[in-house]
Amino acid sequence: MPPRAHNPAALLxxxxxxxxxHGFEGASMARISAATGLGKGSLYNAFPGGKDEMAxxxxxxxxxxxxxxxFAPLRTPETPAVPxxxxxxxxxxxxFWSGGRVxxxxxFALSDTRDRFATAISGYFRRWxxxxxxxLVRLPLPDDQAAAxxxxxxxxxxxxxxxxxxxxxxxxxxxELDRIRARLxxx
Amino acid sequence: MPPRAHNPAALLxxxxxxxxxHGFEGASMARISAATGLGKGSLYNAFPGGKDEMAxxxxxxxxxxxxxxxFAPLRTPETPAVPxxxxxxxxxxxxFWSGGRVxxxxxFALSDTRDRFATAISGYFRRWxxxxxxxLVRLPLPDDQAAAxxxxxxxxxxxxxxxxxxxxxxxxxxxELDRIRARLxxx
DNA sequence: GTCTATACAGTGATAGAC
DNA sequence: GTCTATCACTGTATAGAC
Numbered sequence: 001m002p003p004r005a006h007n008p009a010a011l012l013x014x015x016x017x018x019x020x021x022h023g024f025e026g027a028s029m030a031r032i033s034a035a036t037g038l039g040k041g042s043l044y045n046a047f048p049g050g051k052d053e054m055a056x057x058x059x060x061x062x063x064x065x066x067x068x069x070x071f072a073p074l075r076t077p078e079t080p081a082v083p084x085x086x087x088x089x090x091x092x093x094x095x096f097w098s099g100g101r102v103x104x105x106x107x108f109a110l111s112d113t114r115d116r117f118a119t120a121i122s123g124y125f126r127r128w129x130x131x132x133x134x135x136l137v138r139l140p141l142p143d144d145q146a147a148a149x150x151x152x153x154x155x156x157x158x159x160x161x162x163x164x165x166x167x168x169x170x171x172x173x174x175x176e177l178d179r180i181r182a183r184l185x186x187x
Numbered sequence: 188m189p190p191r192a193h194n195p196a197a198l199l200x201x202x203x204x205x206x207x208x209h210g211f212e213g214a215s216m217a218r219i220s221a222a223t224g225l226g227k228g229s230l231y232n233a234f235p236g237g238k239d240e241m242a243x244x245x246x247x248x249x250x251x252x253x254x255x256x257x258f259a260p261l262r263t264p265e266t267p268a269v270p271x272x273x274x275x276x277x278x279x280x281x282x283f284w285s286g287g288r289v290x291x292x293x294x295f296a297l298s299d300t301r302d303r304f305a306t307a308i309s310g311y312f313r314r315w316x317x318x319x320x321x322x323l324v325r326l327p328l329p330d331d332q333a334a335a336x337x338x339x340x341x342x343x344x345x346x347x348x349x350x351x352x353x354x355x356x357x358x359x360x361x362x363e364l365d366r367i368r369a370r371l372x373x374x
Numbered sequence: 375g376t377c378t379a380t381a382c383a384g385t386g387a388t389a390g391a392c
Numbered sequence: 393g394t395c396t397a398t399c400a401c402t403g404t405a406t407a408g409a410c
Contacts, residue, residue: 021299022299023210023212023298023299025210025212025213026212026298026299028384028385028386029385029386029387030384030385038393038394038395039394039395039396040386040387040388040395040396041388041389041390041393041394041395041396042393042394042395044386044387044388045393045394046393050386050387051386102297105353106297106349106353107297107298109349109352109353110289110293110294110297110298110348110349110352111210111213111294111297111298112208112209112210112213114352114353118355121353122353122354122355124353125350125353125354126354129354148362148366151350151359151362151363152343152363152366154346154350155342155343155346155347155349155350155359155363156339156342156343156346157346158345158346158349158350158353159341159342159343159344159345159346159347159349160342160346161297162293162296162297162342162345162346162349163312163338163341163342163345165296165297165301166292166293166296166301166308166309166311166312166345167309167312167313167316168305168309172338172342175335175338176338176339176342179335179339215402215403215404216403216404216405217402217403225375225376225377226376226377226378227377227378227404227405227406228375228376228377228378228406228407228408229375229376229377231404231405231406232375232376233375237404237405238404
């Protein structure tokens with residue numbers, strides 16, 4: 001029922017929404033068709049590989065967004081560490097709708113869909129972890145401590161999203177982000 | 188192909204394994220039949236409510252285990268706070284197979300299965316949070332700080348599991364638990 | 375209780391008209 | 393490009409024999 005999106009980027013956004021809402025297996029072609037306003041024929045014309053190709057392209061779009069908006073800034077040597085990490089947290093708060101939205105990569109990771117998209121999922125989190133570690137090294141912090149803190153922060157972000165969904169309380173996620181911010185301020 | 192389990196508890200354990208491995212939607216009756224060695228007829232005889240009833244009973248079994256092994260000890264006023272929380276972390280490390288196993292409640296929470304089992308999921312995490320908060324209050328810690336730290340620890344546990352699955356590196360989860368233990372020692 | 379056979383809706387995917 | 397019709401298949405669930 002939403003207006004049909006002729007441009008590919010908007011179409012991918014709609015697909016991402018369906019995958020986030022229903023998961024990979026739950027996102028049937030019928031639901032996708034209804035959500036995009038496109039018939040199955042049109043969908044298979046746009047994505048000859050079917051659902052798999054849709055998911056791959058959606059994950060790639062998300063990855064691209066984080067790469068340019070989150071990872072790259074973290075790696076920029078000119079940006080001081082603390083503002084860089086704070087910008088990352090702000091970006092996450094915005095992207096995940098203050099806890100009202102799930103991380104599709106994380107959700108896929110917990111399902112049996114993981115194996116199918118294993119490289120996309122692990123690559124996303126590995127590059128996030130590396131970029132965040134690089135920023136923390138500029139605090140300065142020893143390599144091992146930076147890597148450990150980076151892992152902790154990623155865990156807390158993902159866990160905050162899990163908890164927010166579980167308790168049906170998005171504010172959970174924002175509180176966790178705030179605690180990370182406070183922790184950062186104490187470093 | 189595993190030997191068929193005549194006793195209900197063992198059957199539920201097998202069902203839990205299938206749900207953990209494939210998710211709710213991915214756990215088809217065919218797979219469940221193969222994993223338990225029971226025909227569909229037998230399964231519907233044991234669970235007239237079908238898959239829904241299976242999942243409800245599995246979630247209840249998991250909830251029971253945590254209630255007696257984790258939540259109740261945390262609430263016991265006689266147990267000092269730090270040993271109580273350490274015992275909880277050890278229990279989690281064992282239960283989740285050092286990161287090789289997923290939290291079924293958390294996995295369901297991130298999928299569209301959440302709505303169907305919302306009360307079971309939110310109840311589980313709420314009681315976990317309350318019990319952990321109760322333990323932290325005995326540190327002693329002010330109520331609000333205890334609640335915040337409790338929320339943080341739960342986030343880190345769940346996030347550690349997500350990260351471990353995402354990176355295909357179970358050690359991720361153990362490292363996060365170790366960091367929580369270190370944090371606890373500094374309190 | 376356990377099985378086999380079956381009903382029937384829904385799945386992903388394809389073909390072909392327009 | 394978009395649609396409709398249709399494919400073969402799998403999904404859950406049920407019925408009934410043993």
